[in-house]
Amino acid sequence: MPNWLLQRAYLTPHREALRFEGQSWTFKEIHEEALQLASRLHGLGVKPYDRVAILGYSTKELVVLLYACMHVQVELVLLNHRLAPDELAYQLTDSAAQFVFADKRLVTAIAHEQVHTFDAIHEAPLTSFTPAPLWQKDATMTIMYTSGTTGYPKGVRQTVRNHEASALASALNLGVRADDCWLCASPIFHISGFSTLTKSLVYGMTVDLYEKFDAVTAANQIANGQVTHISVVAVMLGRLLDVLEAQGQQAHARFIVALAGGGPLPERYLQRAARLQLAVSQTYGMTETASQTATLGAEDATRKLGSAGKPLFFNAIRIAGATKPFEKGEICIQGPHVTPGYIGRFAARPATEDGWLASGDIGYLDDEGYLYVVDRRADLIISGGENIYPAEIENVLHGHPAVLEAGVCGVEDDVWGQVPMACVVLKQAVPMEELRAYCLQKLAKYKVPKYFYVIDTLPRNGANKVMRRKLIDYRPQG
Amino acid sequence: MPNWLLQRAYLTPHREALRFEGQSWTFKEIHEEALQLASRLHGLGVKPYDRVAILGYSTKELVVLLYACMHVQVELVLLNHRLAPDELAYQLTDSAAQFVFADKRLVTAIAHEQVHTFDAIHEAPLTSFTPAPLWQKDATMTIMYTSGTTGYPKGVRQTVRNHEASALASALNLGVRADDCWLCASPIFHISGFSTLTKSLVYGMTVDLYEKFDAVTAANQIANGQVTHISVVAVMLGRLLDVLEAQGQQAHARFIVALAGGGPLPERYLQRAARLQLAVSQTYGMTETASQTATLGAEDATRKLGSAGKPLFFNAIRIAGATKPFEKGEICIQGPHVTPGYIGRFAARPATEDGWLASGDIGYLDDEGYLYVVDRRADLIISGGENIYPAEIENVLHGHPAVLEAGVCGVEDDVWGQVPMACVVLKQAVPMEELRAYCLQKLAKYKVPKYFYVIDTLPRNGANKVMRRKLIDYRPQG
Numbered sequence: 033m034p035n036w037l038l039q040r041a042y043l044t045p046h047r048e049a050l051r052f053e054g055q056s057w058t059f060k061e062i063h064e065e066a067l068q069l070a071s072r073l074h075g076l077g078v079k080p081y082d083r084v085a086i087l088g089y090s091t092k093e094l095v096v097l098l099y100a101c102m103h104v105q106v107e108l109v110l111l112n113h114r115l116a117p118d119e120l121a122y123q124l125t126d127s128a129a130q131f132v133f134a135d136k137r138l139v140t141a142i143a144h145e146q147v148h149t150f151d152a153i154h155e156a157p158l159t160s161f162t163p164a165p166l167w168q169k170d171a172t173m174t175i176m177y178t179s180g181t182t183g184y185p186k187g188v189r190q191t192v193r194n195h196e197a198s199a200l201a202s203a204l205n206l207g208v209r210a211d212d213c214w215l216c217a218s219p220i221f222h223i224s225g226f227s228t229l230t231k232s233l234v235y236g237m238t239v240d241l242y243e244k245f246d247a248v249t250a251a252n253q254i255a256n257g258q259v260t261h262i263s264v265v266a267v268m269l270g271r272l273l274d275v276l277e278a279q280g281q282q283a284h285a286r287f288i289v290a291l292a293g294g295g296p297l298p299e300r301y302l303q304r305a306a307r308l309q310l311a312v313s314q315t316y317g318m319t320e321t322a323s324q325t326a327t328l329g330a331e332d333a334t335r336k337l338g339s340a341g342k343p344l345f346f347n348a349i350r351i352a353g354a355t356k357p358f359e360k361g362e363i364c365i366q367g368p369h370v371t372p373g374y375i376g377r378f379a380a381r382p383a384t385e386d387g388w389l390a391s392g393d394i395g396y397l398d399d400e401g402y403l404y405v406v407d408r409r410a411d412l413i414i415s416g417g418e419n420i421y422p423a424e425i426e427n428v429l430h431g432h433p434a435v436l437e438a439g440v441c442g443v444e445d446d447v448w449g450q451v452p453m454a455c456v457v458l459k460q461a462v463p464m465e466e467l468r469a470y471c472l473q474k475l476a477k478y479k480v481p482k483y484f485y486v487i488d489t490l491p492r493n494g495a496n497k498v499m500r501r502k503l504i505d506y507r508p509q510g
Numbered sequence: 511m512p513n514w515l516l517q518r519a520y521l522t523p524h525r526e527a528l529r530f531e532g533q534s535w536t537f538k539e540i541h542e543e544a545l546q547l548a549s550r551l552h553g554l555g556v557k558p559y560d561r562v563a564i565l566g567y568s569t570k571e572l573v574v575l576l577y578a579c580m581h582v583q584v585e586l587v588l589l590n591h592r593l594a595p596d597e598l599a600y601q602l603t604d605s606a607a608q609f610v611f612a613d614k615r616l617v618t619a620i621a622h623e624q625v626h627t628f629d630a631i632h633e634a635p636l637t638s639f640t641p642a643p644l645w646q647k648d649a650t651m652t653i654m655y656t657s658g659t660t661g662y663p664k665g666v667r668q669t670v671r672n673h674e675a676s677a678l679a680s681a682l683n684l685g686v687r688a689d690d691c692w693l694c695a696s697p698i699f700h701i702s703g704f705s706t707l708t709k710s711l712v713y714g715m716t717v718d719l720y721e722k723f724d725a726v727t728a729a730n731q732i733a734n735g736q737v738t739h740i741s742v743v744a745v746m747l748g749r750l751l752d753v754l755e756a757q758g759q760q761a762h763a764r765f766i767v768a769l770a771g772g773g774p775l776p777e778r779y780l781q782r783a784a785r786l787q788l789a790v791s792q793t794y795g796m797t798e799t800a801s802q803t804a805t806l807g808a809e810d811a812t813r814k815l816g817s818a819g820k821p822l823f824f825n826a827i828r829i830a831g832a833t834k835p836f837e838k839g840e841i842c843i844q845g846p847h848v849t850p851g852y853i854g855r856f857a858a859r860p861a862t863e864d865g866w867l868a869s870g871d872i873g874y875l876d877d878e879g880y881l882y883v884v885d886r887r888a889d890l891i892i893s894g895g896e897n898i899y900p901a902e903i904e905n906v907l908h909g910h911p912a913v914l915e916a917g918v919c920g921v922e923d924d925v926w927g928q929v930p931m932a933c934v935v936l937k938q939a940v941p942m943e944e945l946r947a948y949c950l951q952k953l954a955k956y957k958v959p960k961y962f963y964v965i966d967t968l969p970r971n972g973a974n975k976v977m978r979r980k981l982i983d984y985r986p987q988g
Contacts, residue, residue, distance in 0.1 A: 033846075034826060042879055043820050165826070200678050204713060209685045234823065235682060342521050345712070348512060348643070368511075401520055 033167045036233035037063045044236040051240045052092040069100035071161035072153050078104055085109035085129035087138050089243045090220045093150055103163040107172045110221040117141045123177050126376035127187055169193040178319045187375040194322040197368035199234040201344035205327055213238040215262040217245035224263050227323035247271035257284030265294035265496045273304045283310040291315050294497050296338045298430045316340030316405055320371045326403045339402040357399040364388040411500045413442035413450050420479050428474045434462035439490045441503040453483035455503050511645045514711035515541045515577055522714040529718045530570040547578035549639035550631050556582055563587035563607035565616050567721045568698045571628055581641040585650045588699040595619045601655050604854035605665055647671040656797045665853040672800040675846035677712040679822035683805055691716040693740040695723035702741050705801035725749035735762030743772035743974045751782045761788040767808055769793050772975050774816045776908045794818030794883055798849045804881045817880040835877040842866040889978045891920035891928050898957050906952045912940035917968045919981040931961035933981050
């Protein structure tokens with residue numbers, strides 16, 4: 033496996049690699065900046081296989097630093113800037129990071145002997161540094177801590193092979209063209225954002241990078257043919273659709289697809305997107321699978337509503353315990369994109385069993401082999417012996433015209449063990465009794481939430497996923 | 511690595527896989543036919559890792575048989591139907607093939623205990639057979655005997671990894687789209703044709719297959735937008751251009767590129783192709799590299815005239831002994847597409863040294879890293895201590911309006927050791943003295959052929975490459 037940066041600077045030196053804040057850099061330019069920064073990192077004492085933690089916003093500066101670190105072949109620990117200082121401290125301790133580099137706006141959140149601002153690296157001496165022409169496939173390129181599970185976050189290894197396999201499998205599914213340009217407004221410290229960078233290097237693709245998602249800018253880029261792809265979660269797609277509709281815009285003919293992760297999309301989003309010529313592919317992936325495991329082709333978006341599609345070419349999916357289509361069970365994943373394992377506290381825990389990763393998600397395959405993700409296993413509500421999937425109730429609530437967003441979790445109940453409770457963010461006032469009656473029309477009685485609470489916003493993690501376990505905090509005391 | 515056939519039948523069952531003689535098959539259909547044939551092969555006693563030799567024309571029947579053999583995971587020995595019985599016998603002995611399957615039109619050329627016609631396989635019993643869901647990357651998928659070298663042909667192993675890496679690297683270079691369709695009129699027993707099948711399975715791409723190259727049909731497919739890609743050698747491209755020009759046709763907007771291998775193209779072909787909107791990419795590859803190693807983008811076709819481009823993404827090229835750009839030496843190749851080695855008589859000969867394959871070709875890299883292939887090292891003429899590359903002289907002769915084709919080789923000479931001699935195929939009569947004078951204008955005197963002979967056709971091997979060593983046979987005796 034060649035050093036991606038060297039190879040891109042050699043093969044497509046004059047192709048546009050990155051756009052940020054109105055500026056643009058070719059692969060040659062970005063490589064040369066990264067190489068110079070790598071020589072300064074080298075001057076600071078950073079060596080191959082060191083753990084180097086990075087805390088920054090999605091800026092050009094961050095991209096160049098990540099590429100410089102790749103040149104030095106460190107193990108990158110990508111920190112989430114939304115975390116509290118204690119959470120950051122846990123990840124720095126758990127990963128035993130030798131160095132921490134932080135955006136100056138974030139550096140105060142870090143307590144570490146070897147913390148440097150990004151600016152400080154530029155003041156380090158230029159030393160003689162020659163990047164390795166080849167990378168080892170099994171070398172750990174990145175470590176990302178998983179959010180959303182109970183207990184301690186786990187540091188997930190992602191190897192060169194994992195990232196490469198993910199990029200190649202996506203290319204075989206979505207296609208790849210020399211003029212592709214991916215709008216990246218997802219955080220780079222998450223696999224969704226980082227995988228856009230790996231695609232850029234492996235494909236020779238332009239990344240149109242944003243520090244924050246801005247729906248108006250993104251909509252204009254899509255409508256003007258400036259970008260061909262974008263990664264979104266449901267809430268981002270919703271805002272994009274709002275803007276496109278409000279401005280009377282459509283997706284440009286050059287636009288290829290919006291890749292939508294982080295859970296199923298409401299049907300009405302797909303209908304609105306179709307009216308705007310905006311192709312949407314729903315995808316299923318996680319930190320442990322270096323981005324997409326399965327993706328639904330835009331052509332199947334309505335025929336297979338709610339499905340995450342079929343596995344990408346190198347991957348396999350099976351449902352634990354299922355003997356026939358439509359049987360639910362834990363989704364298990366196999367392929368070259370699956371992590372070899374964890375670090376730190378969980379280093380001894382195997383990531384896979386017989387090559388299969390147990391995802392912690394419940395789902396099923398239909399009779400054509402399309403994957404449907406039902407819910408997080410950890411979020412399953414068991415009420416009077418019945419399995420209740422919060423997502424099913426949330427989907428019903430999303431269908432009510434007064435509801436903007438809904439989140440459901442289980443609460444203890446003396447009679448049933450657990451019962452569902454719902455938190456709703458409203459577009460317009462509505463009596464809770466009306467929501468209850470609406471649910472009763474569409475759901476078995478035991479699935480109808482016993483409690484409804486109106487809140488301002490749903491609690492979300494860094495990946496913009498609703499944290500159902502935090503919903504319980506919105507329940508009035510006593 | 512998934513079983514490509516199973517995975518394609520699962521992921522894109524209804525996509526068109528193959529067109530042949532006016533019929534068409536989806537991936538599901540072709541997989542089901544292959545699976546049934548695999549169960550019959552199993553009934554004949556064919557087992558995984560058996561060597562199975564195949565002798566056939568490029569037909570749908572051949573494709574299904576090859577896919578059936580892949581399901582059984584045999585080592586396919588792909589025989590060239592242009593070979594003489596003694597040559598075939600050598601390859602069958604050298605490969606120790608347990609089974610030979612031959613087109614009934616070709617079966618008489620084979621002497622082997624276990625030879626069956628393709629038809630006979632269909633009469634074998636259907637047995638219970640379950641294909642393996644995963645393939646081993648290091649398993650040998652195909653064995654092809656190299657032509658064009660002196661002495662005994664060598665059986666080259668091509669593993670699953672080799673073919674996969676080749677297909678993926680080509681996708682990153684040429685792009686890949688769900689509606690790609692590759693016109694294949696190159697023999698499937700050669701890597702050029704076979705690699706079209708591997709692309710079909712890895713990409714989910716349609717192959718438009720022909721038993722023989724027919725310039726009129728190919729031109730129509732290109733002009734009508736029925737195909738997006740074609741593999742050609744110079745002589746095929748020349749005939750294509752003739753037809754397109756004669757019929758007043760152009761390449762359709764849907765057509766992407768003609769991939770031209772087997773040596774550099776004459777400049778006038780590129781100029782004519784450009785006028786017909788026919789993008790042409792020159793490529794350099796060989797049996798040992800499972801097809802392309804380097805490819806010149808169509809956008810560079812005239813700026814880097816005569817170059818084979820840059821390596822594909824996973825690959826590296828270096829010139830043995832060269833310390834700076836433009837220095838000539840043996841082209842050495844590294845990458846996951848490079849054969850692990852040979853079988854039979856040459857099993858003990860390492861294919862690579864420190865991971866580098868010595869190609870046997872002489873070339874150089876220019877100051878931007880573009881590869882120029884100068885000549886076969888074996889064809890080098892050394893005259894009075896000077897290196898003379900036959901291709902250089904041939905290129906000059908190709909520029910003369912009366913010359914259709916030219917081949918140059920060295921002949922023994924008492925004074926100079928060797929001197930060049932030229933064989934020319936003419937479009938119109940021309941005195942040999944005129945050709946000599948033409949060469950004197952354009953070449954150093956020692957490079958001007960001492961002998962000129964007019965012949966009807968140049969001797970070509972199964973890959974349509976001129977066999978310069980056979981030119982000596984055209985020299986009048988005494």
